[in-house]
Amino acid sequence: MTPPGLPTPLAPLRSPARRLLRSGLLEALAAPHGVDRYLELVHPTRSLRGPQAELIAVRRQTVDSVTMTLRPSDGWHGFRAGQFIRLTIEVAGVLETRCYSPACGEQAEGQVEITVKAHPAGKVSRYLNEHARPGMVVGMSAAGGDFVLPRERPERLLLISSGSGITPVMSMLRTLCAEGHGGTVTFLHYARTGEDVVYRPELAEIAARHPNVRIVLVHTREATAGGLAGHISREHLHRVGADHRRAHTYVCGAPGLIAWVRATWAEDGIEQLLHVESFLPASFTVGGAGTEGSVDFARSGERVLSDGGSLLEQAEQAGLCPQFGCRMGICRICTCRKTAGSVRNVLNGEISGAEEEDIQICVSVPVGDVELAL
């Protein structure tokens, strides 16, 4: 299993054996299937196409999450704290790809730690929570994304997260601590209850050992020991002494949290200090004006009345099997040609022109009639 169509950096030529495997001679001998299809007979992670990973440890921090340690195969180039990787997992015969941010520090060489919270409607997250066990092999992409700390670490940092959005900022925190970073770091995390906080003991330990790090956990559905409660507000920022106007702020979490932070930072005119990672849920529907119309799938001859969902979902409901990957507008595997009509990108709200262009159908909803080369 390899993540479909990912940009896979060439693995370094570490050994003569590897050089031989990459030579044109072996390609010619394996044609038309590629050397990989034969290497896989020896071991599932013996693949040249891109990193795969084997689960080497699985633990549970909360009842509805699973924390996995993965060992990537050769060709893994590491990651920068805050970036994400794509894991490809077979669920009920179908290869599903999802993005996850490693929670470990950058220094974790040859290992990646991922924490996955089970979402009630999440096919992959539920599968991993039920079935992840050491020895399992998954497809794993190179790391990507620009939600990263500057190489020169800022003097003041504010890390805000909620729920499972803790993982990229946890990675940043662990990285900074391991580096012996001396600047001020405020770590503000929101969870429903104390039981829902992953990495809780470690956070307490970090707070105890690093006087420059202030960790504040807020529970949205019960009283918090520190006195803060409910959702993020200016009062919260003030009381944790975050000094958000002077700090570089990194936010990852629920849409409500992100919307509030964006608006507040805009109000204060400090958007340049704000860095946001927002993972949309896999399924969304946009209703209201402008969504009526029909969708023509020109190649297959199918035509449906738009239900306002993403073009990918509508294509699938029409019985087509378009290629897809992340289903959230990141990996571009589902990119296909729009031959007529306008679409709205649900990630940024932009409405396209009616001209022919390539669009990501997983995050595009039709605006009026649309024709796709599917």
Next chain:
Amino acid sequence: MYYATTPSLSKEQADAFGRELDAIRRHVLADLGERDADYIRGVIRTQRRLEVAGRSLLFFSFIPPAWLGGVTALSLSKILDNMEIGHNVMHGQYDWINDPELNGRRFEWDNACPADQWRHSHNYLHHTYTNVLGKDRDVGYGILRMSERQPWRLYYLGNPLYAALLAIFFQYGVAVHDLELDRIVAGEITLGEKRDLLDGVWDKVRRQTIKDYVLFPLLSGPSAPLVLAGNASANLVRNLWAFTTIFCGHFPDGTVQFTEEETIEETRGQWYYRQLLGSADLTGGKLFHILSGNLSHQIEHHLFPDLPSHRYAEIAVEVREICRRNGLPYNAGPLRKQFGSVVRKIARLALPKGEA
């Protein structure tokens, strides 16, 4: 109503027939899952192992049993690669798995015919215009007379000879399928118009030739001639087997050919009915079905070309029952009987007799 010699269906009857088949299709689609993914991956694993085993044994070609074992394993590997894996994967039967290795649009097979040309000539032309004379190039591959409704010419005296040559060189016959050599010879089109297709075929043939007839023989050193002979034999076995099973799909006695006029304004139900009338099944055991790429279930394959092939055996039970209930023909028989009737037809149609 068309199809004069067969039970004719009214439009309503054809629609009802179509609805029953659509129901089967929906039912199978809803049930696709791990079983299907595991099946095709298992077949691919077996094929790769057979190939590695076959080519390894051929390195010891100087021991006669090793040569024979090597040829057997490599032949089976090539048969599985072309029939149960390549043909079916390229139909998009496993697209829903979302694995680029099993994607119908990307898959390439160990066959002289480039996958993209195959998808056009086979998935589109043959499966849409099944048995329609002048449209479906699988009817005689442009060189044979396979229907009484093809007008006889002196050229067709060589029908059995052409068929034998096609069987021996079957993968090349398939490869030049889209080139429409017969039309080039007839001066209807020029070779220049087919330049891109020709380049694609040449590239594919070159790779396979280098692999099977240069690199692997050279790597084996002194056994080179034996390895070359072994690889040629494996390609030949695959060619003969593919020809045999494929010609049993649409040409045994009882299968019907159609004219373009007969298919004008065809409904979905009538399209289903044409697929049923134009195809024939082979009976046999499980291994036989797998080695035929489940083309032994040709009727089911033509009704549902994009459903995973290993489901056809289950689907066939339902299709047979629908046909029995509605008094429709269902052409099925053992390989010997079906192929015998194909051979007799090839010989009979060499002569003018039987012209419609």
